[in-house]
Amino acid sequence: RRVDLQGVADKRTLLARLAAQLDFPTGFGGNWDALSDNLRDLSWLRADGGHALFLDRIDALRAQDTGSFDTLLDILDEASQYWAAQDVPMWAFLSSES
Numbered sequence: 222r223r224v225d226l227q228g229v230a231d232k233r234t235l236l237a238r239l240a241a242q243l244d245f246p247t248g249f250g251g252n253w254d255a256l257s258d259n260l261r262d263l264s265w266l267r268a269d270g271g272h273a274l275f276l277d278r279i280d281a282l283r284a285q286d287t288g289s290f291d292t293l294l295d296i297l298d299e300a301s302q303y304w305a306a307q308d309v310p311m312w313a314f315l316s317s318e319s
Contacts (some may be wrong), residue, residue, distance in 0.1 A: 271310030
């Protein structure tokens, strides 16, 4: 799944964009715990051999809200470790314009 993060510069916008572009179920809590929970479920997405997330244009978040950027990396790492323990690969790729 590709998530376009162009212009996302804060936690609130990041979580809303992820929820919308990853089709999170209705009732997504809009906080870090809810993001972690949803990334450890993903039952609504097809998983042909695993999950791959491509977070495109992460520059604004990285530059303007380093705390949220770091938290996002931690949550992606935890989700990847969770899926690895289930023998399901989960990768997260981040692209930057710089």
